[in-house]
Amino acid sequence: MQHLLSAADLSTEEAVLILDTAAQLAEVTDRSVKKLPTLRGRTVVNLFFEDSTRTRISFEVAAKRLSADVINFAAKGSSLSKGESLKDTALTLEAMGADAVVIRHGASGAPHRLAASSWTGCSVINAGDGTHEHPTQALLDAYTIRRHLAGGTGDLSGLSVAIVGDILHSRVARSNVLLLKTLGASVTVVAPPTLLPYGVDSWPCSVSYDIDSVLPQVDAVMMLRVQAERMQAAFFPSALEYSRLYGLDSDRFTLLPDHAIVLHPGPMNRGMEISADVADETRSVIVEQVANGVSVRMAVLYLLLGGMAEVE
Amino acid sequence: MSSQVLKSVHPFGEEAVDIVIDDGLIVAIVAPGSGVGDVIFECADLIALPGFVDLHTHLREPGREDAETILTGSQAAALGGFTCVHAMANTSPVADTAGVVEQVWRRGIETGLVNIRPVGAVTVGLAGKQLAELGAMAQSAALVRVFSDDGKCVHDPLLMRRALEYVKAFDGVVAQHAQDPRLTEDAQMNEGVLSGQLGLAGWPAVAEESIIARDVLLAKHVGSRLHVCHLSTAGSVDVIRWAKARGINVTAEVAPHHLLLTEDLVASYDPMYKVNPPLRRLDDVTALRQAVADGTVDIIATDHAPHPHEDKDCEWAAAAMGMLGLETAFSIALLTLVEPGLLTWRELADRMSIAPAKIGRVSDQGRDLAVGEPANITVVNPRARTVVDPTRMASKSRNTPYAGMELPGQVMHVFYSGRCTVRDGELA
Numbered sequence: 001m002q003h004l005l006s007a008a009d010l011s012t013e014e015a016v017l018i019l020d021t022a023a024q025l026a027e028v029t030d031r032s033v034k035k036l037p038t039l040r041g042r043t044v045v046n047l048f049f050e051d052s053t054r055t056r057i058s059f060e061v062a063a064k065r066l067s068a069d070v071i072n073f074a075a076k077g078s079s080l081s082k083g084e085s086l087k088d089t090a091l092t093l094e095a096m097g098a099d100a101v102v103i104r105h106g107a108s109g110a111p112h113r114l115a116a117s118s119w120t121g122c123s124v125i126n127a128g129d130g131t132h133e134h135p136t137q138a139l140l141d142a143y144t145i146r147r148h149l150a151g152g153t154g155d156l157s158g159l160s161v162a163i164v165g166d167i168l169h170s171r172v173a174r175s176n177v178l179l180l181k182t183l184g185a186s187v188t189v190v191a192p193p194t195l196l197p198y199g200v201d202s203w204p205c206s207v208s209y210d211i212d213s214v215l216p217q218v219d220a221v222m223m224l225r226v227q228a229e230r231m232q233a234a235f236f237p238s239a240l241e242y243s244r245l246y247g248l249d250s251d252r253f254t255l256l257p258d259h260a261i262v263l264h265p266g267p268m269n270r271g272m273e274i275s276a277d278v279a280d281e282t283r284s285v286i287v288e289q290v291a292n293g294v295s296v297r298m299a300v301l302y303l304l305l306g307g308m309a310e311v312e
Numbered sequence: 313m314s315s316q317v318l319k320s321v322h323p324f325g326e327e328a329v330d331i332v333i334d335d336g337l338i339v340a341i342v343a344p345g346s347g348v349g350d351v352i353f354e355c356a357d358l359i360a361l362p363g364f365v366d367l368h369t370h371l372r373e374p375g376r377e378d379a380e381t382i383l384t385g386s387q388a389a390a391l392g393g394f395t396c397v398h399a400m401a402n403t404s405p406v407a408d409t410a411g412v413v414e415q416v417w418r419r420g421i422e423t424g425l426v427n428i429r430p431v432g433a434v435t436v437g438l439a440g441k442q443l444a445e446l447g448a449m450a451q452s453a454a455l456v457r458v459f460s461d462d463g464k465c466v467h468d469p470l471l472m473r474r475a476l477e478y479v480k481a482f483d484g485v486v487a488q489h490a491q492d493p494r495l496t497e498d499a500q501m502n503e504g505v506l507s508g509q510l511g512l513a514g515w516p517a518v519a520e521e522s523i524i525a526r527d528v529l530l531a532k533h534v535g536s537r538l539h540v541c542h543l544s545t546a547g548s549v550d551v552i553r554w555a556k557a558r559g560i561n562v563t564a565e566v567a568p569h570h571l572l573l574t575e576d577l578v579a580s581y582d583p584m585y586k587v588n589p590p591l592r593r594l595d596d597v598t599a600l601r602q603a604v605a606d607g608t609v610d611i612i613a614t615d616h617a618p619h620p621h622e623d624k625d626c627e628w629a630a631a632a633m634g635m636l637g638l639e640t641a642f643s644i645a646l647l648t649l650v651e652p653g654l655l656t657w658r659e660l661a662d663r664m665s666i667a668p669a670k671i672g673r674v675s676d677q678g679r680d681l682a683v684g685e686p687a688n689i690t691v692v693n694p695r696a697r698t699v700v701d702p703t704r705m706a707s708k709s710r711n712t713p714y715a716g717m718e719l720p721g722q723v724m725h726v727f728y729s730g731r732c733t734v735r736d737g738e739l740a
Contacts, residue, residue: 086627107629108500108511109581116580130629132511174511197508198516 003115003124004300007135007179015182016155019143021299022292023152028065029295038306039068045098046072047089048127049105054266055127055137058290059102062297066306071098086110090119098122100305108132123304131169136300137265138175140293142183144285145220147292148261157184162214163205164190164246165224165273166235168197172265173224177205188214192246194235195226211246215255222263223248223274239272249275261285314350315339316732318725321355321691323681325657331360333687336730341683353725353735355691361661363395363688363728365668365677367458367487367565368541368613369638371397371428374415375404380618380708382416385638386425387706388616390733392638393690393723396669396677397426397616401433402463408433408444410452417454425733429672432456434475434486438464443475450482457673460487462541463588465523467493472527476536483673485563487539488527490548491589495519500629502575502590510579512628515590517545524548528555528562539671540564542615544589546599553608563671565613566600568644569635573597573713583624583631584713587617604663605654611668614641618709636712639705643719646694651720676729687730696722706739 001014010018028036044063046056056072063070075089086105093101100123103111108130115124128134146152149159161180167173167189180187187205189196200207208214215221226242236242243249248262256262262274262284270276278284315334322328323341330347332340340347371385380388382399389397399416401407407416413430420428432449436442438461449456459479466472466488475486496519501507503514524540528551531538543549543566552564569587574594577585585591603609617634624631645664649655655663669678679685699718702710726734733740 085622086630087625105627107627109629110627112581113627116582130511131513171511174509198503198514199505199508202505203508 001304004135004304005111005115005124005126006133007138007175007182010179010182012155012182012184015139015142015179018139018296018299018303019146021303022143022295025298025302026295029291035065035067037067038302039063039066042068042099042305043097044068044070044100044102044301045093046070047075047093047101047103048073049075049110050128052104052128054290055104058293059127059297062294063301065294066298066301068301086113087117087119090114090117094120094122100125100301102127104128106130125300125304128171130171132171133175134171135175135179136293136297137172138179139300140289140296141176141222141263141265142179143292143296144263144289145261148285149219149259155183156180159185159220160188160218161185162188162190162218162221163224164211164221164248166195166226166230167191167200167224168195169227169230170224176222177203181205188218190214190246192236195230211252212255215252216257218256218260220261220263221248221256224265225267225269226273243272247273247275248278250277253278253281263289266290316351316353316727317347317349318353318355318360318689318691319347320344321358321360323360324661325359331681331689333727333730336687338681338683338685338687341681353691355725357695358691358693358724359657360681361657361690361692362665362678362681363690363726364393364642364664365396365672365674366394366614366616366638367398367611367668367672368462368567369397369399369616370402370618370634371399371416372403372618373419374412378620382419382428383423384706384708385616385618386420386423386428387739388638390425390726390728390739391706391723392640393642393692393726394638395426395688395690395726395728396429396674398429398431398458398672400462401431401460402438406433406437407431408436410445410448413449413454413456414452424731426728427674427677429458429674430454430456431458431460431462431487434459434461434466435471440464440467440471443471443478446475446478446484447482450484457482457484458487458539459484460489460541462487462489465489465491465493469526469530473530473534476531476538477534480536485537485539485671487541488523489541490520490523490527492519492523501578502592504575504593506575506579512578517547517592520545520589521547521551524551528552528560531562532558532560536561538562542567542570542589542613543600543609544570544592544596546596549599549603549608552603556608563610564608565611566604566609567615568612568637568641569713570600571597571604571648572644581628583626583628584635584711586628586631586633587635588633601648601654604649610663611671612641612645612663613668614638618707619711620709624711634711636705636707636709639707640700640712640714640719642692642723643721646721647719650694687727689727690723691725693722693724694720696720698722
């Protein structure tokens, strides 16, 4: 595997290997010296055409813990805004000797273009492209679910996960549906019909418009951020109505089985898709997801750049 | 001008004859071997057709000479077997005044490779707010008969009604780019299962079909002539078929790429496949081929849309929409329509020459191959197979979606008003 562009690129074995590797690497985080020499002398570029401080920092910490040199390249707008073009940026990074490019881009497919073009020979890691995919987010979600509900090993067979919110525009949802399916979990996406993509009935998941009927059946529920701008575009009548019909508040939380956990990729709109009370619940694992993100991204960098040798 | 003889050529794929051209006209059609003239073209096993007429070409001049010029576009047209092209109005400045259309028309005459018929904009600046001076363009030296805001839809129903009515005064036609703008905001590809997976905003078929449905009803109501550009969906075919069955005066075109390519190509995120209207499903391709065969779709029009390399060598969302078409149109028509038995050679001549000339009211084009007719003739070799090489194209741009594909058919010789513009597949 040279690139990580889509969660669909991963076989069950590869996905489990990444999660297992992440678990081993997580132990590094518990040491007093949080560093491995594995990627010493390798250069990882964080190429962010969209602001995302959280994801960028997560990749940066992951690369640094593996002793890679890290360059943060915040491109001032994409070629869409007549800034520096993706191609010229890629050529520049190639000339500087980058080994891996972690790319966040507002245009769906931009990482695919980068990987398929002759612009660069680097490994390309998709850190979120438009409304397409965000595979490392799905990996960290799967890692978190596995830790809590599957004993921290193997796949996610037999588990049931609901993804609630703006499925239409969510790269997190797309990657999660694909990866959770690969790992053996059953997935239900829940949203008003306007926020489900055309053709969702052919996705490898169930579809529901009714969160209350789904929550009692699931082991984990993932709440997606809903952008206020969707309201202006008539996807739903008002923030209040959305929150009333699809928000996870304390009352709805009681519908979940006692063992079920709550995930959110962040940043949260407290009071919109999730109430503050639920966000701060002990069964809400949102802060832990952030920590797991570092381990999973270490594993991806390690496996793409360092090869398959055993972790020391 | 010296006389020219096409030796043993098969008009419309029928019995071999010698065709003698002199002074811009076909002066004799005689038994093979008996034609006499100064310049001889050996045409054994080749097929003669009336020169192709394109109702939908973007020549980009004035304004985007980095993408194409009237000269390079004319060269591409000639090499593609065309003797007449209609130059779309979305130039800079927009062809919305008599001055601009006359400039394009004059440059066409100076270039002399094809008959360039300017298309006039329907609305000022293609802005969809106010009718352009359609009458002035019609009465200009360019004699504009086709009016289109192509690239943009004349969305305002009242404005569309007025345009349809107004052009009746000079036997004009409104060529509509059928695309509901609200239903296609930020749209990137055909809306379907694949657009959902790829995370690209969908371009629903209904955005095209609903405008066509409205327009055929308007055309019926005001008794006008309507032409619909680049049909891309099976549903659009149904609407046109419905309208024609009711005697509505509507004609329709399909672009070659919509007869061959499907949306699956978009999964590569290669912007070479980004086009307006978007590539659709296989069912749509099949319906469009059938519609050309049964005459529901009247013509093949290239929608030749050159773009400079930088506008395609980028991420999908940033890329320009459009594909080259002039130099490959015949091969695609051969591959998708003639070879599968959907069209005879005479029917192909109708779809690519006779019918488009009628719609555009180009009186000396799209004529029969007969003594006394203007010598606009394209001679093709249906058995040749060539691999498409963008670097060998005459167009100034390289955005062909067929690069590397082996396509059937080759345009061998082209005569425009008796002048040989292409000989042995090269510009003469």
